[in-house]
Amino acid sequence: MTTVEETARPALTGETVLEATGVTMRFGGLLAVNDVNLSVRQGEIVGLIGPNGAGKTTFFNCLTGLYKPTSGQVRFAGVPRKAPRAPKRTTVSTDGSDAVEVQPLTSLTPLPPKPRAVVRAGMARTFQNIRLFANMTALENVMVGRYCRTSAGAFTSIVRGPKFRREEAATRARAQELLDFVGLGKSAEHLARNMPYGDQRRLEIARALATDPKLILLDEPTAGMNPQETRQASDLIFKIRDSGLSVVVIEHDMRFIFNLCDRVLCLVQGQALIEGTPAEVQSDPRVIEAYIGTGEDDEDEVDAREAHVQDTTVADEEDRS
Numbered sequence: 001m002t003t004v005e006e007t008a009r010p011a012l013t014g015e016t017v018l019e020a021t022g023v024t025m026r027f028g029g030l031l032a033v034n035d036v037n038l039s040v041r042q043g044e045i046v047g048l049i050g051p052n053g054a055g056k057t058t059f060f061n062c063l064t065g066l067y068k069p070t071s072g073q074v075r076f077a078g079v080p081r082k083a084p085r086a087p088k089r090t091t092v093s094t095d096g097s098d099a100v101e102v103q104p105l106t107s108l109t110p111l112p113p114k115p116r117a118v119v120r121a122g123m124a125r126t127f128q129n130i131r132l133f134a135n136m137t138a139l140e141n142v143m144v145g146r147y148c149r150t151s152a153g154a155f156t157s158i159v160r161g162p163k164f165r166r167e168e169a170a171t172r173a174r175a176q177e178l179l180d181f182v183g184l185g186k187s188a189e190h191l192a193r194n195m196p197y198g199d200q201r202r203l204e205i206a207r208a209l210a211t212d213p214k215l216i217l218l219d220e221p222t223a224g225m226n227p228q229e230t231r232q233a234s235d236l237i238f239k240i241r242d243s244g245l246s247v248v249v250i251e252h253d254m255r256f257i258f259n260l261c262d263r264v265l266c267l268v269q270g271q272a273l274i275e276g277t278p279a280e281v282q283s284d285p286r287v288i289e290a291y292i293g294t295g296e297d298d299e300d301e302v303d304a305r306e307a308h309v310q311d312t313t314v315a316d317e318e319d320r321s
């Protein structure tokens, strides 16, 4: 059995950018994330894997501040992430008699974030499902991402004064640079909805990069991609890392994750099963069992899928050479 080459990865000495400690998230009676820790250093690519429903997206949402964890803490760049304010309980009276206390819906579905605060702090993310402005051009989509870093107020924007025009020109130039960076420089004027699927995913990344993040979190960036698009996505993430950013990525594609990441955290039923290098995680029998299942499955089929998990790296190395 061949596993990932440990020596191929440079030693990381960067400062800790993100530190999650004891993060726990309950939805009513469901414990979606249970006491999970994770730290991410500058210039590191960390993968988050686990079977469906393991709590990956929920944990991601706790990291980005989209959800307020039931308990635990997330520190970004040394500062605790400010969670959204707790929902108020409302008291209603239907007929003027006894008031009834209403359990707010948000106790099951946590409050929406304050996105501006999150991006200003230096964290950007993409979502499992593409969320572009379909009727805007690629350039305009990236420019929208950039506005959190501009300072022209409503009045300057309406009268389109000199400050607004200067900022607008700088925003446009930076957006074009980012499109070039992700390989979409020639598609700047294409409407997002007309772009191929893989390009739309790149565009989302360009828009996230427009916020000047220190850390970018990618939720299933290769979902629905063909093998060529997946390889391009991998190259792009390495390029982002090489520019000094940290990356956290959720993926189901094992070949992609084991080749890409410096470290991998595997969640199962909301708990951290193992965190380690791709080689350590890849060879842990508990991961194989949790990820592909055993029990009722036909033994030959399990053997075949196990071999697939373990051989993905080899195959990918061969693809690349």
Ligand SMILES: Nc1ncnc2c1ncn2[C@@H]1O[C@H](COP(=O)(O)OP(=O)(O)OP(=O)(O)O)[C@@H](O)[C@H]1O
Residues within 6 Å of the ligand: 027, 030, 032, 050, 051, 052, 053, 054, 055, 056, 057, 058, 059, 108, 109, 110
């Ligand atoms: N807003 C919510 N309200 C109630 N339950 C939720 C909510 N979001 C997620 N869950 C539940 O929490 C558990 C973890 O879900 P989550 O989406 O985080 O898993 P995941 O590992 O990202 O799964 P997948 O790989 O399928 O995307 C699941 O049982 C899910 O049904």
